Amino acid sequence: MTERSGKTVQLSDPASGRSAALPLRTGTIGPAGLDIATLPKELGVFTYDPGFGATAACESRITYIDGEAGVLLYRGYPIEQLAERSDFMEVAYLLLIGELPTAKQLTEFTANIRYHTMINEWLKRFFEGFHHNAHPMAMVSGVVASMSAFYHDTMDIHNPRHREIFAHRIIAKIPTIAAAAHKHSLGQPVIYPRNDLSYTANMLHMLFAVPCEPYEVDPVAAAALDLLFVLHADHEQNASTSTVRLAGSTGANPYAAISAGVSALWGPAHGGANEAVLAMLEQIGTADNIPKFLAMAKDKSSHFRLMGFGHRVYKNFDPRAQIIRAMCHKVLARLGRSDNPLFELALRLEEIALQDEYFIERKLYPNVDFYSGVIYSAIGIPRSMFTVMFAIARTVGWVAHWQEMISDPAMRIGRPRQLYTGPTRRDYLEVKQRR
Numbered sequence: 179m180t181e182r183s184g185k186t187v188q189l190s191d192p193a194s195g196r197s198a199a200l201p202l203r204t205g206t207i208g209p210a211g212l213d214i215a216t217l218p219k220e221l222g223v224f225t226y227d228p229g230f231g232a233t234a235a236c237e238s239r240i241t242y243i244d245g246e247a248g249v250l251l252y253r254g255y256p257i258e259q260l261a262e263r264s265d266f267m268e269v270a271y272l273l274l275i276g277e278l279p280t281a282k283q284l285t286e287f288t289a290n291i292r293y294h295t296m297i298n299e300w301l302k303r304f305f306e307g308f309h310h311n312a313h314p315m316a317m318v319s320g321v322v323a324s325m326s327a328f329y330h331d332t333m334d335i336h337n338p339r340h341r342e343i344f345a346h347r348i349i350a351k352i353p354t355i356a357a358a359a360h361k362h363s364l365g366q367p368v369i370y371p372r373n374d375l376s377y378t379a380n381m382l383h384m385l386f387a388v389p390c391e392p393y394e395v396d397p398v399a400a401a402a403l404d405l406l407f408v409l410h411a412d413h414e415q416n417a418s419t420s421t422v423r424l425a426g427s428t429g430a431n432p433y434a435a436i437s438a439g440v441s442a443l444w445g446p447a448h449g450g451a452n453e454a455v456l457a458m459l460e461q462i463g464t465a466d467n468i469p470k471f472l473a474m475a476k477d478k479s480s481h482f483r484l485m486g487f488g489h490r491v492y493k494n495f496d497p498r499a500q501i502i503r504a505m506c507h508k509v510l511a512r513l514g515r516s517d518n519p520l521f522e523l524a525l526r527l528e529e530i531a532l533q534d535e536y537f538i539e540r541k542l543y544p545n546v547d548f549y550s551g552v553i554y555s556a557i558g559i560p561r562s563m564f565t566v567m568f569a570i571a572r573t574v575g576w577v578a579h580w581q582e583m584i585s586d587p588a589m590r591i592g593r594p595r596q597l598y599t600g601p602t603r604r605d606y607l608e609v610k611q612r613r
């Protein structure tokens with residue numbers, strides 16, 4: 179039985195005759211959360227919530243999402259305003275520090291990131307151990323974890339200055355590591371960063387330049403990449419961010435925690451969806467095949483899902499998808515690829531799916547990754563690198579959440595409960611007695 183009065187919810191269990199007064203915790207916006215921490219002690223039960231659809235694991239001041247209304251705020255600022263008026267370095271500062279920087283703070287922050295763009299030459303050698311067709315996510319995850327073997331001097335997680343240096347290092351170096359993974363796949367030499375370029379222009383330079391020819395970064399491509407990075411920078415307690423928090427809650431070094439985040443992002447239900455969308459569009463091929471693939475997506479006996487559709491939180495629209503959709507048109511037109519057949523196919527698929535009863539009933543709309551792959555491929559980024567690009571942008575969010583958690587005096591190791599459904603107690607049998 180439950181009864182709500184003021185700021186508590188009274189829960190009583192007639193079977194045991196026990197009751198508990200559970201406090202309602204309120205944030206600055208959004209629904210209140212019922213604090214159930216005392217439930218096992220007071221009522222002798224715990225809560226069951228696979229997938230954590232109804233469970234907050236922490237308080238956070240970084241990002242707010244209202245899935246029904248399609249709202250996404252970074253530190254209170256709407257994503258639409260940041261996408262139009264800000265850029266990735268400024269958004270990174272905002273997410274990490276909590277406020278928009280002054281001109282001087284932004285210059286200092288950007289200079290700090292630029293200072294750390296090179297990677298240790300010995301770290302570069304790690305790539306030689308990977309087979310040429312290794313997935314870049316495997317290489318990035320492994321090499322990021324290995325960074326902990328290089329920076330012992332600044333890995334005291336309780337030292338705020340060490341945490342700051344870590345933040346600058348990982349944000350600065352992950353594009354260099356990602357580009358090195360790409361160059362390894364191609365069998366080309368690793369290209370050193372250029373600190374006179376912006377974050378995303380340098381990323382494109384490291385991906386596409388070769389030592390024997392001059393390379394000029396396309397400003398349209400750099401601007402498009404910057405926008406994608408802004409949109410992907412954080413998304414509150416998603417699977418990879420929760421993974422970073424959980425790994426970090428053990429006191430593990432931050433490179434290990436970020437590497438865990440990279441691995442969690444890889445799955446097709448999360449960051450791997452952008453790669454999967456392009457694979458799906460290529461598989462569909464032409465618009466007349468769409469009905470066949472829609473039928474497959476609706477068929478519960480098939481594992482096929484419409485990649486880039488649906489979201490755990492957004493149930494009306496993904497505000498990032500709307501921004502990207504508009505950007506997609508602009509980028510393709512400006513790069514002279516407005517007749518991109520995959521984009522045409524994506525628009526047709528979106529149109530047909532959005533009129534389909536199955537997708538309407540389940541509130542399945544295109545998410546951010548439905549369009550991002552089309553932009554990445556227009557820029558010339560290979561499909562296997564799409565999720566890596568997402569990881570570079572999301573590193574900022576991971577670091578912001580890790581910092582927030584570590585600096586919280588109430589931090590505890592994350593340790594979910596379980597509902598045990600295995601055998602009850604039984605006695606060991608000697609091997610000859612077993613059948």
Ligand code: ACO
Pocket residue numbers: 229446447448449451475476482483484485486487488489490491540542545546547
């Ligand atoms: N295609 C077909 N059916 C779908 C899809 C889809 N893409 N997504 C959800 N459904 C159906 C489910 O089968 C289920 O149907 P049912 O009620 O008849 O059983 C219903 O919609 C609800 O789906 P759930 O899996 O319960 O939703 P959940 O919130 O757990 O999953 C997720 C969200 C993982 C994003 C899911 O929609 C999905 O797999 N989408 C495709 C992958 C994708 O695009 N991922 C990117 C997410 S965004 C990001 O990480 C940046």
